[in-house]
Amino acid sequence: MAHRPLIGVTAFLHRVDDTFDADICGVRTPEAVAGVAGCAPIVLPGRPEALPTGHLMELLDGLVLTGGRPNVHPRHYGEADDGRYGKFDEGRTAITLPLIRAMVAAGRPVFGICLGIQEMNVAFGGSLHPEIRDEPGRMNHRMPPGEKDPEVIFRRRHLVRFREGGAFARLLGTQETVTNSLHGQAIWRLGERVVAEGRAEDDTIEAISIAGASSFALGVQWHAEYAAGEDPVSRALFTAFGAAARAAQAARNG
Numbered sequence: 001m002a003h004r005p006l007i008g009v010t011a012f013l014h015r016v017d018d019t020f021d022a023d024i025c026g027v028r029t030p031e032a033v034a035g036v037a038g039c040a041p042i043v044l045p046g047r048p049e050a051l052p053t054g055h056l057m058e059l060l061d062g063l064v065l066t067g068g069r070p071n072v073h074p075r076h077y078g079e080a081d082d083g084r085y086g087k088f089d090e091g092r093t094a095i096t097l098p099l100i101r102a103m104v105a106a107g108r109p110v111f112g113i114c115l116g117i118q119e120m121n122v123a124f125g126g127s128l129h130p131e132i133r134d135e136p137g138r139m140n141h142r143m144p145p146g147e148k149d150p151e152v153i154f155r156r157r158h159l160v161r162f163r164e165g166g167a168f169a170r171l172l173g174t175q176e177t178v179t180n181s182l183h184g185q186a187i188w189r190l191g192e193r194v195v196a197e198g199r200a201e202d203d204t205i206e207a208i209s210i211a212g213a214s215s216f217a218l219g220v221q222w223h224a225e226y227a228a229g230e231d232p233v234s235r236a237l238f239t240a241f242g243a244a245a246r247a248a249q250a251a252r253n254g
């Protein structure tokens, strides 16, 4: 029997109890990759020296870029760190930016979630806004401060409207959805080949596709992994990702 497609799921750097650093990954994304997409998740620590792109390309049938507290360092889109950009995870970024480009070029599926959609945009030459709520007319997209209840943190907060006839509208069979929202940064200048597929009421880009990609190459600014089994939109996204991973695996196996 063929193995399930092997999917790289990114970790992010997190200081535990103010004591030691850990590459962590919440359980929900590997659960969604296994349970909804039907694939085999493998968590990738942010150790680029041990995980060069070429080696990961030999191993992986697909890539899911998780959310995470750190941000992409602004030098990756030509800006200086003036203190507004928060903390960085340079190890993760060194893995994700080249790996996103390589996976898309090889026709293997890429699904970016929250920090992941931001990495996809930067990988294709786009930029990020360090704090989207500071722009006139923009909402606060951050989670409620100090909140500990996941049901409140991941509550659906705003509408996202999809581009008419676009990749999300076609895949999901709907023009809109209501999403959770846990981010301070947001896509600002779109990267080459990056198509804005969905926007919040305040025009913030919430969903993207990569033009010309021959496999699933979609990103969402919300946490699609949170209720991946129950929410019809999240379920459809992970199901389509899984189908694309099986197709990529079959193509690789000849």
Ligand SMILES: N[C@@H](CCC(=O)NCCCC(=O)O)C(=O)O
Binding pocket: 066, 067, 068, 069, 070, 071, 113, 114, 115, 116, 182, 183, 184, 185, 186
């Ligand atoms: N840091 C970025 C990305 C936001 C993001 O991925 N949030 C998820 C947080 C998950 C957690 O807290 O564990 C931004 O702020 O825009």
